[in-house]
Amino acid sequence: MLKTRPIAATAVLASLVVLSACGTEKAGSDPGAGSVAPDVPVTGVxxxxxxxxxxxxxxxxxxxxxxxxxxxxxxxxxxxxxxxxxxxxxxxxxxxxxxxxxxxxxxxxxxxxxxxxxxxxxxxxxxxxxxxxxxxxxxxxxxxxxxxxxEPPAPLNGTIWTVDSLVSGETASSPPKGSEGKATFVIDEDGRVRGNLGCNRFTATAKVTAKTLTVTGPVATTRMICSGPQMELETKLYELLDGSLSYELRHRTLTLTGADGEGFAATAKPAASPAP
CATH class of the missing domain: 2.40.128.270 (Lipocalin)
Structure with a gap:
């Protein structure tokens, strides 16, 4: 008389056969079989x-x-x-x-x-x-x-910063039309701030802490006369560079604001750019 195999034992044997078959597939028979391509490393950069x-x-x-x-x-x-x-x-x-x-x-x-x-x-x-x-x-x-x-993060000191927006509270606006990219500055390790306000070159002394930049001396400038938009931007920045400004550095963006919420934001120029 033929003996029947218990159902549970039959199921286990079938599973073992399937696993054995999977383990003996040729690696090159189907490049995508049994593997998942890793995600491209684009996050956190x-x-x-x-x-x-x-x-x-x-x-x-x-x-x-x-x-x-x-x-x-x-x-x-x-x-x-x-x-x-x-x-x-x-x-x-x-x-x-x-x-x-x-x-x-x-x-x-x-x-x-x-x-x-x-x-x-x-x-x-x-x-x-x-x-x-x-x-x-x-x-x-x-x-x-x-x-x-x-891109690596930009350090506060020694970076060429280009003013790209004016800040008023929670609102940011473009510089006056025709003055875009004209205002640049560098904060040196020795506490000197120098650059261009949009028309004239400037230099000033400043004290920098972990959260604030305080202009400690008068802002010295050249005396060129430029077009309306450039002078409009220069006047605004000249007024802002008076006293203490809070700053926030986020990777390659620097935002400086006064106690009244008025300020400006700047972006780091590529490393190959000439100093202002």
Whole structure:
């Protein structure tokens, strides 16, 4: 008489057969079988936008354009004019971007052109490739490409800072039209602040602590006469550089504000830029 195998024992034997079969698959028979590609390492890095290409047209990024993606997928960045947020998910070599809200400052000239291209290219499903400190994001059809480079944080001292917005409380606004990129400064280790207010070169002495920058002496300037927008910006900065300013340094962005909430924000120039 034939003996029947108990059901439980049959199930165990079947499982062992399946596991044995899986363990004997040839590694090269199916490159994707039994493995999951690791996510591209794009989170926790300060990425500076280099160029954006839309339908074959390349647009170079202005100074200060960047994006940072947190491990939870929340991203914050700046187009070189406006700040913006986004939700970013990473799966293998695919980065999916859902754009969020941003500030609404007017972005004239090249900054406005870049921002418009960035909004088109930095969205949806993108294929990511990391090569050293370079990141390339390409749309599925290959027509849109975003090129970025990882950047280290900028030190407070010795960095060339370019004023890119004026601050009033919780509101930021662009410098007067025609004065963009004109005001730059460096905070030296010896406590000297020097640069250009938008028209005239200046120098002053200052005391710097962990949270404040206090101008301790008169601001000395050259005496050139410039166009209206540049002089308007210069007058505003000259007034602000009087007394104590609180500062906040976030990677490559420096914001200085007075007790009344009035101040300005500046972005670190690339290391290769000449001193002002």
């Amino acid at each position: 300060h990425w500076a936008f280099d160029t954006v290409t839309v339908a074959g047209k390349e647009t170079r990024a202005p100074d200060g354009a960047h994006i940072e993606i947190a491990a939870n997928g929340q991203a914050s960045g700046n187009s070189g004019c406006n700040g913006f947020g986004a939700e970013v998910s990473v799966q293998g070599d695919t980065v999916t971007v859902k754009q969020g809200q941003g500030t609404e400052m007017a972005c004239p000239g090249e900054r406005g052109a870049f921002e418009a291209m960035l909004q088109k290219a930095f969205a949806g499903s993108l294929k990511a490739r990391v090569d050293g400190d370079r990141l390339t994001l390409t749309s599925d059809d290959g027509r849109n490409v975003v090129a970025l480079t990882s």
